[in-house]
Amino acid sequence: MGVWSNIRSDIEAVFENDPAARSRFEVIFTYSGLHAIWAHRVAHYFFRRRWFTVARMISQVSRFMTGIEIHPGAKIGRKLFIDHGMGVVIGETCEIGDEVVIYQGVTLGGTGKEKGKRHPTIGNRVVIASGAKVLGSFTVGDNSNIGANSVVLRPVPADSTVVGIPGRVVKRNGERVGDRLDHTNLPDPLIETFRFMQKEINELKAEVERLKAERNKEHEAAEPEKVGAAAQES
Numbered sequence: 001m002g003v004w005s006n007i008r009s010d011i012e013a014v015f016e017n018d019p020a021a022r023s024r025f026e027v028i029f030t031y032s033g034l035h036a037i038w039a040h041r042v043a044h045y046f047f048r049r050r051w052f053t054v055a056r057m058i059s060q061v062s063r064f065m066t067g068i069e070i071h072p073g074a075k076i077g078r079k080l081f082i083d084h085g086m087g088v089v090i091g092e093t094c095e096i097g098d099e100v101v102i103y104q105g106v107t108l109g110g111t112g113k114e115k116g117k118r119h120p121t122i123g124n125r126v127v128i129a130s131g132a133k134v135l136g137s138f139t140v141g142d143n144s145n146i147g148a149n150s151v152v153l154r155p156v157p158a159d160s161t162v163v164g165i166p167g168r169v170v171k172r173n174g175e176r177v178g179d180r181l182d183h184t185n186l187p188d189p190l191i192e193t194f195r196f197m198q199k200e201i202n203e204l205k206a207e208v209e210r211l212k213a214e215r216n217k218e219h220e221a222a223e224p225e226k227v228g229a230a231a232q233e234s
Helices: 003-017 024-030 032-048 052-066 189-233
Strands: 107-109 133-135 160-163 168-172
Touching (some): 003 032, 024 032, 032 052
Parallel strands (some): 107 133
């Protein structure tokens, strides 16, 4: 794909995913996520030609200007959209597919000092919500959603929803959870656990109340017998 075609698709991605985008002029000159992607494409060009220092200098200038750090070695597909973007970190061996959406504070990183492929591979049409951390060399399948502040440490199947710490798959090949950008309405397994525990507590309370009522009835039934026995003794 040519340079101008890439630029057009990057701009289209903004309008497809951000309802606040008003004009091409505004998008081109004010969207830091777009600037970071364009700077990365230039840095990646030099990185592939082994001009590593030049590539890193470009990426560091971009980091200073946008608050988004993308290693020059990372591979990025078409129509990546980084919304707001402050604090986003994308590692050297990370691979990102087409039409991916990344929100602020996301880290696509490694888990140690291992060599080779040490960062995640993100499939097509994946949404990674604010503050999520995807760490390690594994694949996040196509059409998946990573919930806000999740920490994902293992592969994610396609068409899945992951939330929690560590990340758990809570939806897979089922009904979509709202709009693909509505990452505030994802189910939380911890909340579901608390609800289950509360249900158990309520059932135990009801059982205790039932036993108390039975015991009181037994006491009430025993009272006349005690009175009668006392009268006979007297």
